[in-house]
Amino acid sequence: xxxxxxxxxxNALLAGFLVSxxxxxxxxxxVVRRMVFLAGGIAHVAFGGVGIGxxxxxxxxxxxxxxxxxxxxxxxxxxxxLEISEDSAIxxxxxxxMAIGALFVGLTPGYVPDLMGYLFGNILMVPTGELxxxxxxxxxxxxxxxxxxxxxxxxxxxxxxxxxxxxxTKLINTVFLLMIATSCVMLIxxxxxxxxxxxxxxPAVSSRHFTKSxxxxxxxxxLFGLGFVMVGLYLSFLFDIPSGATIVLVAGLAFLLLEGFxxx
Amino acid sequence: xxxxxxKGVWVEREGQTILEDINFSVQEGDFVGIIGPNGGGKTTLxxxxxxxxxxxxxxxxxFGKEPEEGRHLVGYxxxxxxxxxxxxxxxxxxxxxxxxxxxxxxxxxxxEDMQKALEALELVEMSHLKDRQIGSLSGGxxxxxLIARALVSEPKLLLLDEPTANVDLPxxxxxxELLEGLRKGITIILVTHDIGVLSTYVEKIACLNRKMYYHxxxxxxxxxxxxxxxxxVDLIAHGVPHRVFREHRP
Numbered sequence: 001x002x003x004x005x006x007x008x009x010x011n012a013l014l015a016g017f018l019v020s021x022x023x024x025x026x027x028x029x030x031v032v033r034r035m036v037f038l039a040g041g042i043a044h045v046a047f048g049g050v051g052i053g054x055x056x057x058x059x060x061x062x063x064x065x066x067x068x069x070x071x072x073x074x075x076x077x078x079x080x081x082l083e084i085s086e087d088s089a090i091x092x093x094x095x096x097x098m099a100i101g102a103l104f105v106g107l108t109p110g111y112v113p114d115l116m117g118y119l120f121g122n123i124l125m126v127p128t129g130e131l132x133x134x135x136x137x138x139x140x141x142x143x144x145x146x147x148x149x150x151x152x153x154x155x156x157x158x159x160x161x162x163x164x165x166x167x168x169t170k171l172i173n174t175v176f177l178l179m180i181a182t183s184c185v186m187l188i189x190x191x192x193x194x195x196x197x198x199x200x201x202x203p204a205v206s207s208r209h210f211t212k213s214x215x216x217x218x219x220x221x222x223l224f225g226l227g228f229v230m231v232g233l234y235l236s237f238l239f240d241i242p243s244g245a246t247i248v249l250v251a252g253l254a255f256l257l258l259e260g261f262x263x264x
Numbered sequence: 265x266x267x268x269x270x271k272g273v274w275v276e277r278e279g280q281t282i283l284e285d286i287n288f289s290v291q292e293g294d295f296v297g298i299i300g301p302n303g304g305g306k307t308t309l310x311x312x313x314x315x316x317x318x319x320x321x322x323x324x325x326x327f328g329k330e331p332e333e334g335r336h337l338v339g340y341x342x343x344x345x346x347x348x349x350x351x352x353x354x355x356x357x358x359x360x361x362x363x364x365x366x367x368x369x370x371x372x373x374x375x376e377d378m379q380k381a382l383e384a385l386e387l388v389e390m391s392h393l394k395d396r397q398i399g400s401l402s403g404g405x406x407x408x409x410l411i412a413r414a415l416v417s418e419p420k421l422l423l424l425d426e427p428t429a430n431v432d433l434p435x436x437x438x439x440x441e442l443l444e445g446l447r448k449g450i451t452i453i454l455v456t457h458d459i460g461v462l463s464t465y466v467e468k469i470a471c472l473n474r475k476m477y478y479h480x481x482x483x484x485x486x487x488x489x490x491x492x493x494x495x496x497v498d499l500i501a502h503g504v505p506h507r508v509f510r511e512h513r514p
Contacts, residue, residue, distance in 0.1 A: 032352060034348070083278060147369065147370045148370075149372070150360070150361075150364060150367075153361075157353060158361070160311075160314075161361060164316070164340045165336075165417055166366065167364055212354065213353075214352050214353065
C-alpha cells in the first residue's frame with residue numbers, strides 16, 4: 001500500500017492498533033458489565049484533569065492521570081457509603097469533571113492549547129514517544145487481565161456469589177476501575193475522549209454476535225477496532241475529512257449494518 | 265451447634281424496616297423452608313446470613329462465627345432471573361466459579377477444578393450442556409447449573425433463593441428429588457413465595473414478612489400465615505401427601 005510510505009500514516013495505524021487492543025480488553029469487560037456510562041463519566045473526568053494540568057503548566061496527561069484515578073476511586077467509595085444510585089453519581093461526576101476542566105482552562109492566562117483536541121484527538125499527529133507509552137499500557141492491561149482473569153469474570157457475572165466464595169471483590173473492582181481510568185487517560189491525548197468511548201463500546205458490542213466466550217470477544221473486538229480505524233483513516237485521507245470523527249462514524253455504521261444483518 | 269443463629273436482627277434501608285427483630289436458628293442437617301410474600305425480606309435474610317447485608321442491629325452467627333468468616337462453608341444459589349442472559353460464558357465456566365474458594369489470585373483453574381466441576385454437572389444431570397452459552401438454558405436448567413456451582417464449593421450449608429420460581433411443576437418435583445439426593449450432611453435453607461413447593465420436602469417452615477414466625481416445626485399456623493400475608497389465606501395443598509396444617513383442635 002503506497003499510503004504506508006507516509007510516516008504519519010504508519011504512526012496513525014500503529015496508534016490505531018494499540019488503541020484497539022486496549023479498548024478491546026477494557027471495553028469487553030465494560031460492555032458485559034453494562035458499565036459504559038461509567039466509562040463515559042471517567043473519560044470526561046479526565047478532561048477536568050487536563051484543564052488542571054494546563055493551568056498549572058504541567059503535562060496535562062499527568063495531571064489527568066492523577067485526577068481521574070482519584071475521582072474513579074472516590075466514586076467507588078461514594079457509591080459504597082452514600083445512598084445514591086450509580087447512574088446519578090456518574091452523571092454528577094461527568095458534569096463536574098468537564099466543568100472543572102473548562103474553569104481551569106478559562107483561568108489560564110495567555111495561549112491555551114486547543115481543548116477540542118482532547119475531545120476528538122488527532123490520531124494523525126501521535127508522536128512516536130506516545131506510541132511507546134500506549135504499547136506499555138497495552139502490556140500492562142494484558143498482564144493484569146491475565147493475572148486476575150477468573151476473578152474478573154466471576155465478579156462481572158455474579159459479584160455476590162464471587163464474594164461468597166471468598167473473592168476479594170472490592171480489590172477486583174478497584175483494579176478494574178484503575179484499568180478504565182488509566183486507559184481513558186492514556187488514550188485521550190492520542191485519539192480523544194469520543195474516539196476512546198467509541199472504541200470501548202462499538203467493537204465489543206459488535207463482537208457479541210460472533211462468540212459466546214469472553215476471551216474470544218476481546219480478540220474479535222480488537223480486530224473490529226483495528227478494522228474501524230483502518231477504514232476510517234483511509235476514508236478521511238481520501239476525502240480530506242477529520243480522522244477521529246470518520247473512525248467513529250465508520251464504527252457506528254458498521255454496528256448498524258451488523259445489527260440489521262442479524263435481525264434479518 | 266447451631267449452623268445459623270440470628271439474634272434480634274434488624275435491617276433498615278432508606279428509613280424502611282426490611283427485617284424486624286429476627287430470632288432464628290437452624291441446626292445441623294435441617295431442611296428449613298421460609299415462605300413469605302414478595303418484598304417480605306426473604307432475599308435480604310439470606311444475604312444477612314451470607315454477610316452480604318450488614319444488619320443495623322443484632323447478631324448473626326454462621327457456624328459460630330461472623331458471616332464473613334463463616335462464608336467459606338456456605339453455598340449460595342441466587343435467583344436465576346438476576347442474571348444477564350447475554351453474558352458470554354459457557355455453562356462449565358459458571359460452574360468453575362464455585363472452585364474460586366481458597367484459590368489464590370494469579371492461578372488458573374487446575375485440572376482437578378475442572379474434574380470437580382464436571383462431576384457436579386454430572387450430579388445435576390447437566391453435563392451434556394457444559395459447552396452451551398449460559399443464556400441459552402431454560403429456567404430449570406440454569407437453576408441446576410447454579411446448584412452445581414454451589415456444590416463444587418463443597419458447602420456445609422446451602423442457601424437457595426426461589427429455586428423453583430420459573431419452572432413448571434414436573435421440573436419442580438424433579439428439583440426437590442435432586443435436593444433430597446444431595447442432602448447428606450448438608451443443611452439447607454430455602455426461601456420461596458410458593459407454599460405448595462415447601463410442603464412435601466422441607467422439614468421445618470418459617471413464615472417471613474418483615475417479622476418472622478418460626479416454631480421449629482413443619483406446621484404452618486393459619487394465624488401466622490395471616491399475619492405474614494396480612495389477610496386470611498386460603499390454604500390449598502394440592503395432592504400433597506404430608507400434612508402441613510395442624511389438625512383442628514376442639
